[in-house]
Amino acid sequence: MTGIAASGAPAATARFDRILTIFGFREPLLDRFGPEMPKVFLDGMRAGARAGSAFLCYRRGWSLTAWFATLSVVLASNGPAQALPSFAIQTGQPCAACHIGAFGPQLNPYGRDFKLHGYVASDGNDHGLPLAFTTQFSFTHTAQSQEGGAAPGFKPNDNFAIDQLSLYYAGRVTSNVGAFVELNYDGVAQQAKLNNMDVRYAKEGELFGQELLWGITANNSPTVQDPWNSTPVWGFPYNRSPLAATPIAATLVDNTLGQRVLGVGAYSVLNNLVYLEGDVYKGLDRGTLWATGQVPDDSDQTASFLPYARVALLKDWERHHAEVGAYVLSGTVIPGGSQTLGLPVRKTDVALDANYQFIPDVSKVTSARLSAHATYIHETATMSEGEALALGALANHWLDTIRADVSYSIAATVTPSLQYFRTVGTADGNYWGTANGSPNSDGMIVEVAYVPWGKPDSPFPNMNVRLAVQYVNYFRFDGTSAGASRNNNFYFSLWTAVKF
Amino acid sequence: MSNRLAIIIAVLLGFTVAVPAATMLKVIQRGLALNPESATIAKGDRLIFTNEDDVIHNIHIFGPGGEDDSVDLGLQKPGKALSYKFDRPGGYRVRCNIHPSVRMSVQVK
Numbered sequence: 001m002t003g004i005a006a007s008g009a010p011a012a013t014a015r016f017d018r019i020l021t022i023f024g025f026r027e028p029l030l031d032r033f034g035p036e037m038p039k040v041f042l043d044g045m046r047a048g049a050r051a052g053s054a055f056l057c058y059r060r061g062w063s064l065t066a067w068f069a070t071l072s073v074v075l076a077s078n079g080p081a082q083a084l085p086s087f088a089i090q091t092g093q094p095c096a097a098c099h100i101g102a103f104g105p106q107l108n109p110y111g112r113d114f115k116l117h118g119y120v121a122s123d124g125n126d127h128g129l130p131l132a133f134t135t136q137f138s139f140t141h142t143a144q145s146q147e148g149g150a151a152p153g154f155k156p157n158d159n160f161a162i163d164q165l166s167l168y169y170a171g172r173v174t175s176n177v178g179a180f181v182e183l184n185y186d187g188v189a190q191q192a193k194l195n196n197m198d199v200r201y202a203k204e205g206e207l208f209g210q211e212l213l214w215g216i217t218a219n220n221s222p223t224v225q226d227p228w229n230s231t232p233v234w235g236f237p238y239n240r241s242p243l244a245a246t247p248i249a250a251t252l253v254d255n256t257l258g259q260r261v262l263g264v265g266a267y268s269v270l271n272n273l274v275y276l277e278g279d280v281y282k283g284l285d286r287g288t289l290w291a292t293g294q295v296p297d298d299s300d301q302t303a304s305f306l307p308y309a310r311v312a313l314l315k316d317w318e319r320h321h322a323e324v325g326a327y328v329l330s331g332t333v334i335p336g337g338s339q340t341l342g343l344p345v346r347k348t349d350v351a352l353d354a355n356y357q358f359i360p361d362v363s364k365v366t367s368a369r370l371s372a373h374a375t376y377i378h379e380t381a382t383m384s385e386g387e388a389l390a391l392g393a394l395a396n397h398w399l400d401t402i403r404a405d406v407s408y409s410i411a412a413t414v415t416p417s418l419q420y421f422r423t424v425g426t427a428d429g430n431y432w433g434t435a436n437g438s439p440n441s442d443g444m445i446v447e448v449a450y451v452p453w454g455k456p457d458s459p460f461p462n463m464n465v466r467l468a469v470q471y472v473n474y475f476r477f478d479g480t481s482a483g484a485s486r487n488n489n490f491y492f493s494l495w496t497a498v499k500f
Numbered sequence: 501m502s503n504r505l506a507i508i509i510a511v512l513l514g515f516t517v518a519v520p521a522a523t524m525l526k527v528i529q530r531g532l533a534l535n536p537e538s539a540t541i542a543k544g545d546r547l548i549f550t551n552e553d554d555v556i557h558n559i560h561i562f563g564p565g566g567e568d569d570s571v572d573l574g575l576q577k578p579g580k581a582l583s584y585k586f587d588r589p590g591g592y593r594v595r596c597n598i599h600p601s602v603r604m605s606v607q608v609k
Binding site: 091092093094097109110113114117121122123124204272362363364365366456 | 530531532552553554555556558572574575578597598599600601
């Protein structure tokens with residue numbers, strides 16, 4: 001035996017057992033990890049302490065006192081916690097009841113059910129306004145420093161950042177109406193804004209003798225209302241560095257319209273087998289975009305109506321959940337970043353998606369969970385011949401994106417994940433603005449997330465945290481494999497959620 | 501002696517026929533489902549609901565009178581049992597308010 005165990009100090013080992021219990025592992029230390037773990041754990045704690053010291057020296061002057069005060073406020077809060085504590089308080093459930101890995105946004109079958117029923121399920125008690133607060137802090141290291149700084153006010157490399165501070169209204173409004181509305185402060189852009197919004201009405205009934213759940217949603221981003229994590233808004237990775245470069249090309253449905261449109265739609269689930277949804281979005285004008293914290297020219301803008309449709313087949317049986325589906329979005333937009341110098345492009349996205357989850361012990365929310373998602377998006381983009389000629393670009397383009405990820409959550413505490421992503425399309429230098437005209441990029445993301453609490457017997461029921469380390473590796477970036485690895489990055493993040 | 505015993509047995513048998521004992525059926529809440537999903541019982545029978553999950557559930561029974569005809573048995577912690585006696589004939593629905601898809605139907609004759 002080595003480490004502490006080898007020192008012949010069983011009391012020390014027992015202390016580690018207690019520590020590990022606090023940190024989310026319910027089994028005795030040696031039973032789970034064997035005698036080698038204490039030294040590894042100690043080394044890790046020491047490294048963490050060093051990283052923490054560096055974190056406290058964050059350039060914007062957060063002092064130790066401020067951090068302590070923040071932590072005190074967090075710990076002094078009351079009530080159960082989860083990814084969004086207001087949902088947990090409303091339902092009396094721990095985070096792990098709805099979320100794989102005991103932290104949002106990855107949903108399990110109950111989490112999807114809760115969302116489809118309009119965020120209104122409740123333990124019957126009055127818990128006041130469903131308000132929640134989350135924070136995201138991070139450290140980013142890119143393989144090559146970014147000249148001029150990773151973002152205004154940041155160093156070329158190795159940056160600490162406040163990614164987001166978010167306030168939510170998340171939960172029941174009436175017996176049939178619920179809302180998820182997020183206001184946040186983006187610490188990198190230093191901008192407050194209205195983020196994701198999904199307000200819905202849901203009702204149960206029958207159709208031709210079959211069970212029918214139907215509802216209406218008002219939301220501000222195509223797929224934010226979707227209950228599966230294979231579609232873009234809630235897809236993996238669930239957070240990523242705002243200080244690392246990302247490829248230029250993205251399809252319309254792939255988050256380029258987030259918070260830039262307002263839509264209304266209706267959905268239904270027939271016999272827990274068929275999901276149907278139809279929405280219509282309308283682009284927000286520049287004044288409204290400014291008022292809600294968006295920079296109009298940063299991403300796609302549109303004044304047109306955009307139809308969105310979704311169909312899915314779902315099946316829950318024993319320890320399995322599976323879904324296959326498709327979604328479509330179409331509209332005329334002016335691409336952001338002056339990509340087409342303000343000329344409009346008609347885009348139509350047709351996408352397929354699939355989900356699979358395996359839960360070995362359905363009676364325990366801390367059961368291991370295997371989860372896999374995949375999506376394929378095919379986009380056609382068309383400009384008028386005259387405008388394409390004026391731009392010196394082709395009139396017709398296509399762009400395909402495929403993403404597939406798999407994760408395995410251990411005891412709802414440690415969740416390793418792996419994703420492959422790939423975007424390919426028509427080469428056109430004047431359209432994409434890349435060095436060789438190609439929009440092609442592909443790569444992999446590896447992540448390990450650690451969530452100590454959010455389980456039924458968690459010692460800190462009033463809060464939850466998610467620590468994650470993520471590595472993004474590019475094989476190609478904006479059309480070239482030469483130098484693509486310069487954009488590879490490590491992203492360490494700390495995500496907290498508390499009852500507000 | 502044998503006559504008295506015969507009389508006692510006859511009386512007991514008579515009661516058995518005249519007043520059948522109410523039965524109790526166990527319903528297990530586990531893995532976001534109620535098992536069995538449906539049951540047909542006699543008037544006066546009782547269902548005992550057990551929670552074998554590791555999270556809190558709820559048992560809410562909707563009677564044959566519609567949405568307003570309901571009894572909420574309240575929250576059900578892991579391991580706790582709740583029971584309800586069905587005194588009126590008709591179709592009942594049982595569900596967990598916290599987990600909307602957890603439900604069963606009960607037909608009382």
